[in-house]
Amino acid sequence: MTAAAKERVWTVGELAEDLGVTTRTLRHYEAEGLVTPRRSGHNRVYTVRDRARLRLILRGRRFGMSLAECREIVDMYDGAGSSEQRQLTTLLGRLDEVAADLERRADDLRRTLSEVNDVAAQCRRRLAELG
């Protein structure tokens, strides 16, 4: 038996506060199919799992992923447990494509960061000369 550990849940307001976004954002993500919180009557109830998905999504957003891309990735996380060979194969192909894309972006980011640090170093040298 999986122990019925009373896992924590959140209301929209609580979770928005926790994640540092507005309730509007959470409702928007739901409308776009990125999360599907349960309902307690009329009200949304976010579980630990919902929160985890949202954190992944918000992390993706920070380095330029669109909501559509975020949704695809979190959905792939779920599909990885499949038992159908056909499913797993196409999923794997897509995962590799996504990984390659992310690596390109990481490279772009790394180069930009490197240049920014170079410019900063140059500033420091000039300041030392003037000091």
Place this chain on the structure above:
Amino acid sequence: MTAAAKERVWTVGELAEDLGVTTRTLRHYEAEGLVTPRRSGHNRVYTVRDRARLRLILRGRRFGMSLAECREIVDMYDGAGSSEQRQLTTLLGRLDEVAADLERRADDLRRTLSEVNDVAAQCRRRLAELG
């Protein structure tokens, strides 16, 4: 004397083709103050330097930087040659902030990439079992 090496120049169409964007994008970037190509009469003339700036900008766009952020960074690259201590100090402060921000984004990207690779590995294991 700096030799008057006839450096290559581009028209909008040529440069757009070269950079893989539309001419509309280049004109938009100009309207937003990210580049300021010279004019040959009525027509835009992009220099090697303009092209370099644009490549930096497009690279930034790929990992989620806004046009405003891109503009600030390329502008900072220019300001680094200043001789005014006051200027250099504030510039340096900003550069360090930007670098810190980029490092956070890089970290987010790295974690996401790592997870995607984990899921892919999981797929491969399951496929091996089913094989």
Place this chain on the structure above:
DNA sequence: TTGGTGCTTGACGTTAACGTCAACGTCAAT
């Protein structure tokens, strides 16, 4: 029972980053 707080669903507004015409100039080639 009257607030106040927090939830709900619309529905319209906004911003960024372009796309997509329209209307016009210009220069080389037919």
Place this chain on the structure above:
DNA sequence: ATTGACGTTGACGTTAACGTCAAGCACCAA
């Protein structure tokens, strides 16, 4: 001299990702 190919400036359209109301329900406290 007219046809294209390429350039120019408006100006309006579009998409994504929310912001910002409005109107209404639910429950708790004074």
